[in-house]
Amino acid sequence: MSKYFFSILLLVSFSISAQQTGGEQLQPADTTAAVVPTWVDKYGLRIGADLNTLSRSVYDDGFRGIEVVADYRLSKRFYAAAEAGNIKYTVDDYMVNFTANGSYIKVGFDYNAYDNWLNEENMVFVGMRYGFSSFNQNLNSYKIYQNSAIGTDGATPTSTPLPNYFDQVTVQTDRKYSGLSAHWIEFVGGAKVEIINNLFLGLNVHINVLVTQKKPQGFDNLYIPGFNRTYDGSFGAGFNYTLSYFIPLYKKQGQPAVKK
Amino acid sequence: MKRLIASVGLLLFIALYLWSCEKDDICTSDTPTTPSLLINFYNKDNAEAPKTVTGFKYFVEGDPKIITIDGSVSSIRVPLKVDATSTKWGFILSTTTNNVTRTNTDFLEFRYTTQQTYVSRACGYKTTFLLDESVGSNRNPTLSNGTTPTDETYWINSYSVERDSVDIENIERPNVKIFF
Numbered sequence: 001m002s003k004y005f006f007s008i009l010l011l012v013s014f015s016i017s018a019q020q021t022g023g024e025q026l027q028p029a030d031t032t033a034a035v036v037p038t039w040v041d042k043y044g045l046r047i048g049a050d051l052n053t054l055s056r057s058v059y060d061d062g063f064r065g066i067e068v069v070a071d072y073r074l075s076k077r078f079y080a081a082a083e084a085g086n087i088k089y090t091v092d093d094y095m096v097n098f099t100a101n102g103s104y105i106k107v108g109f110d111y112n113a114y115d116n117w118l119n120e121e122n123m124v125f126v127g128m129r130y131g132f133s134s135f136n137q138n139l140n141s142y143k144i145y146q147n148s149a150i151g152t153d154g155a156t157p158t159s160t161p162l163p164n165y166f167d168q169v170t171v172q173t174d175r176k177y178s179g180l181s182a183h184w185i186e187f188v189g190g191a192k193v194e195i196i197n198n199l200f201l202g203l204n205v206h207i208n209v210l211v212t213q214k215k216p217q218g219f220d221n222l223y224i225p226g227f228n229r230t231y232d233g234s235f236g237a238g239f240n241y242t243l244s245y246f247i248p249l250y251k252k253q254g255q256p257a258v259k260k
Numbered sequence: 261m262k263r264l265i266a267s268v269g270l271l272l273f274i275a276l277y278l279w280s281c282e283k284d285d286i287c288t289s290d291t292p293t294t295p296s297l298l299i300n301f302y303n304k305d306n307a308e309a310p311k312t313v314t315g316f317k318y319f320v321e322g323d324p325k326i327i328t329i330d331g332s333v334s335s336i337r338v339p340l341k342v343d344a345t346s347t348k349w350g351f352i353l354s355t356t357t358n359n360v361t362r363t364n365t366d367f368l369e370f371r372y373t374t375q376q377t378y379v380s381r382a383c384g385y386k387t388t389f390l391l392d393e394s395v396g397s398n399r400n401p402t403l404s405n406g407t408t409p410t411d412e413t414y415w416i417n418s419y420s421v422e423r424d425s426v427d428i429e430n431i432e433r434p435n436v437k438i439f440f
Contacts, residue, residue, distance in 0.1 A: 095287075095384030126267050143384045144376065145287060146294035148339035165325060169343045171376070171385070189268035205268070205275045219378050237275035 040119050040253040043073045046200060048244020053085060062090035062099075065225075069202075069242050071110060079110040081127060081188075083240075087225035095143045096222070102135020104226025106186060114191075121246070122193050123202075129186035131208065133226045139175040139219055143168055177216030182224045184210045184236070198246040208236035287383035294386045295426050296337040297370065300434035304417040307439065310334040317352040321367060326352075335434065340426065342387040346371045350406065353415045353440070364415040365406030368436075372426070389426040391435070401436070415440055 050067035057064050067085030074080055088101040108129035116122055148165040190204025208227050215221055223229050227236045287293065303309040312332040319326040320341075329336065340347045348369040355362055372389040379386050392400045403416060418439045426435055 093381060095382065124265075124268070126271075144294060144342045144387050145379065145383045145385065146339065146342055146387065147289075148294075148296065165320070165323075165327065165339055166341060171343075187271060189271040205271050207271055207274050220381070222381050239275065 036255050037118055038253055038255055040251050041076060042121060042246070042248045042251055044247050044249040046071050046073075046244045046246045048200070048202075048242045050083070050085070051241040051243055052239060053087070062092065064088045067240070069240070069244060071244075074109075077112045079112065079123075079125075079127075080108075081110045081129070082107045083129070083226075085226060089223060089225070090140070091223050091229075093222070095145065097140040097142070098219075098222070099138045099140060100135055100223045100225055101138070102133055102180075102225040104131060104133035104135075104224075106131040106226065108186070108188075110188065120194065122191070124191045125189070125204075127188040129188060129206070131182075131184045131186050131226055133182045133184075133224050135180050135182075135225050136176065136178040137180060137216060137219065137221070139173055139177070141170055141172045143170050175219075177219060180214050180216060180221060182210060182213040182221060182227055184208045184224075184227055190240075192242070192244075194246075198248070200242070200244045200246060202240070202242040202244065204242075205239045206237065208238070210234040210236070285382050287380070291379060291383050292386070292428060293379060293383050294339075294342060295388065295428060296339040297389075297426055297436065298335060298431070298434045299338055299436045299438060300335045302437055302439045304439040311440065313353060315354045317354075319350050319352075321348040321350055340370060340372065340389055342374060342376075345373065351416075351438075355415075364413065366414055366416045367404045367406070368401040368416075368419070369404070370401045391421060391424040391426070393424070394421075 047068070047070045050069055053065045053067040057066070065085060065087035067083055067087075069081075069083045071079040071081040083106045084104070086103045088099065090099040091097070106129040108127055110123070110125040110127035112123045112125045114122055114124040146164070146166060146168070149163060186206045186208045188204050188206045190202060192200045192202035195201050210227070210230070213221055213224070221230060224236070228238045230236055301311045301313055303311045312334045313329070313336075314332045316329040316333065316336065317326050318336070318338065338349055346369055348367055350365050350367050352363050352365045355364070371392040373392070374387050374389055376385045376387050378384075394400045400421070401419070403414065403419065405414060416438055420437050420439075421435065422437055423431075423433050423435045
């Protein structure tokens with residue numbers, strides 16, 4: 001489902017860049033025209049939701065979450081951007097089963113590097129966020145790793161260990177770790193495409209780097225709401241499909257400078 | 261524009277790399293997990309001289325699985341039950357005299373307290389053990405005899421606890437010394 005979405009968005013963004021190249025080839029003809037077209041840049045607030053979080057709440061039984069996204073245009077290329085959400089996710093790993101539950105907010109900016117065709121408002125952007133998450137965890141069960149296989153040399157098992165002597169022990173528990181938090185920096189890249197008037201479909205990928213976190217005693221932050229799964233202790237990654245609505249507040253307009 | 265595509269592509273690449281290679285999903289063998297007891301064998305007439313056992317077998321009382329050691333060794337690793345506070349192991353010594361092989365089974369029951377510690381996503385938790393202290397004549401571990409008629413004698417002459425904490429895998433100092 002999500003992969004399907006992904007490829008459609010990629011296709012859309014490719015067709016846009018194809019259009020743009022076509023536009024550039026036509027430009028010499030435009031400069032000779034008597035009437036110079038007027039550009040209009042719309043400024044305003046764009047508010048939407050992350051479809052990835054929403055759809056996952058439907059198809060993934062252990063996941064329930066919502067994420068609201070917003071950005072506000074500051075200048076021709078810069079947008080202030082923020083995401084806020086709440087996630088409850090039960091992670092069923094082989095050795096541990098736990099539920100992370102909490103809220104998060106990410107604040108930062110997007111830089112639109114895309115040169116729009118006249119009066120279009122599409123974006124191909126890179127950006128950064130500062131992320132903060134406040135959450136708790138409930139450890140539901142865990143397994144004890146015991147290599148009770150005895151090698152034929154009697155010491156530690158090496159090449160041909162026998163099967164474990166004891167069966168693996170699973171401990172059912174209900175241990176709650178509250179008051180956990182995490183701070184991180186996020187690098188974002190993606191695209192936003194106006195599909196119909198003022199309605200935007202977006203896709204972005206983000207890489208997260210943990211700055212600091214409050215870990216539970218006797219356990220770890222293996223999943224942080226907003227940050228996602230932690231890799232090697234301090235890295236994370238995620239992606240968003242956003243559907244957002246642009247509320248125009250004011251316009252800036254002018255005539256394009258004619259290049260000589 | 262090219263630089264932008266490159267940077268978005270790089271982000272995507274790193275993200276895919278993180279999603280695909282979940283190397284912290286494998287519990288590597290050099291990670292300290294639940295340790296086993298280390299038992300060393302010594303000569304009863306010379307407490308400093310290690311003694312080897314050949315074709316040694318051991319099993320948990322009531323468990324049909326028997327661990328057999330190929331060849332001769334002077335130390336063995338003995339796992340303890342992580343979901344109990346005692347484990348009773350039977351140690352079978354085989355001796356061959358004049359082409360007649362005799363076996364003798366002695367039991368040692370180890371009593372202990374357990375502690376569970378988080379290790380990692382891939383290794384889960386580990387259990388470490390602390391052997392109970394011997395109180396008066398109630399020694400820990402407790403030696404008892406096998407049930408078959410040939411087991412009227414003990415092959416274990418004496419034993420001593422050298423290290424009561426079973427907490428680090430592969431440490432060379434034995435937990436228990438058996439003299440025979």
